Amino acid sequence: MLFRLSVFLIMGGLLGSVPVVAADLDKGKEINGTCAACHGEHGEGGKKGEYPRIAGQQVKYIESQLRNFRSRTRVNIPMFPYTQERELSDEDIKDIAAYIASIELPNKMPTYTGKEDALTKLLMAEKVMIIPRVEGDLENGGRLYQKQCAACHAKSGKGRGMFPMLVGQYTSYLKRQVDLYLKGDRPHDEEGTVGLLNGLKEDEIRDILAYLTSIQEPQE
Structure with missing residues (x-):
């Protein structure tokens, strides 16, 4: 009985120590090249809100919504070719969700050092995410x-x-x-x-x- 208990505890320890496979951020960035057509290179979305900001979004939420799009539990025609025709796998979903969640967008204009060229300044400014105030109490x-x-x-x-x-x-x-x-x-x-x-x-x-x-x- 003691032997069986020892084996059980050892096996339990081994199973509990199985490393969780980390998301591949490089693969996620590659997949994001497709998402960028609508959501922007930095996940900032459409300037008028036609496409949502996804940068910095919760990982589990992104994963669940992509699965919903794929299964058509949540019907969204623009997402159809990217989640079904592309056959987005669970691994792909994990990678792209982790990458998108890792993107940080500043919400105030950058401070320039004076050494930046015009293109660099433009790229720095494009990453700024400023949502205008709207009326209400x-x-x-x-x-x-x-x-x-x-x-x-x-x-x-x-x-x-x-x-x-x-x-x-x-x-x-x-x-x-x-x-x-x-x-x-x-x-x-x-x-x-x-x-x-x-x-x-x-x-x-x-x-x-x-x-x-x-x-x-x-x-x-």
Whole structure:
């Protein structure tokens, strides 16, 4: 009995020590060359919010959405050729998600040393992610966000785990997704097509979106 227990503990220790294969960031960067056509080289998205910012997004969220696109659980025609025709594998999804999450975008203009040429200055400026402030009651929006949204998306709006980062995202894109949730075209949570958003009024949603544009944290 003691022998069996010892073998069990040794095997358990060996199994528990099996290294987790790290994502291949170089492979992820290569795959991102395809994503860049819509989401930009640095994952900054479309300038008018037609395509969302994906840089810095939560790894688990990116992975889950790519799998949803691939299985057509979440129908998105522009994503179809990249997730199905390309036959995006689970390994590819892991690599691209890790790479995208690793991208950091500054949200204030760079300080130039004077040694940069014009092209370098342009490239430095293009990486800056500034989301314009939108109208709304910031106090009410903050109160609603912290009460209704922060448990999943974090007090800072940066998301956690399976829940996406909202701060630093294009307001027009967020509003479009809210409208899809409210119409039932995209499930918001595990409860199905009816969730917290359905209990909010239009002006309350506007205030929350305004609040999100007010809490962007400058990177030093």
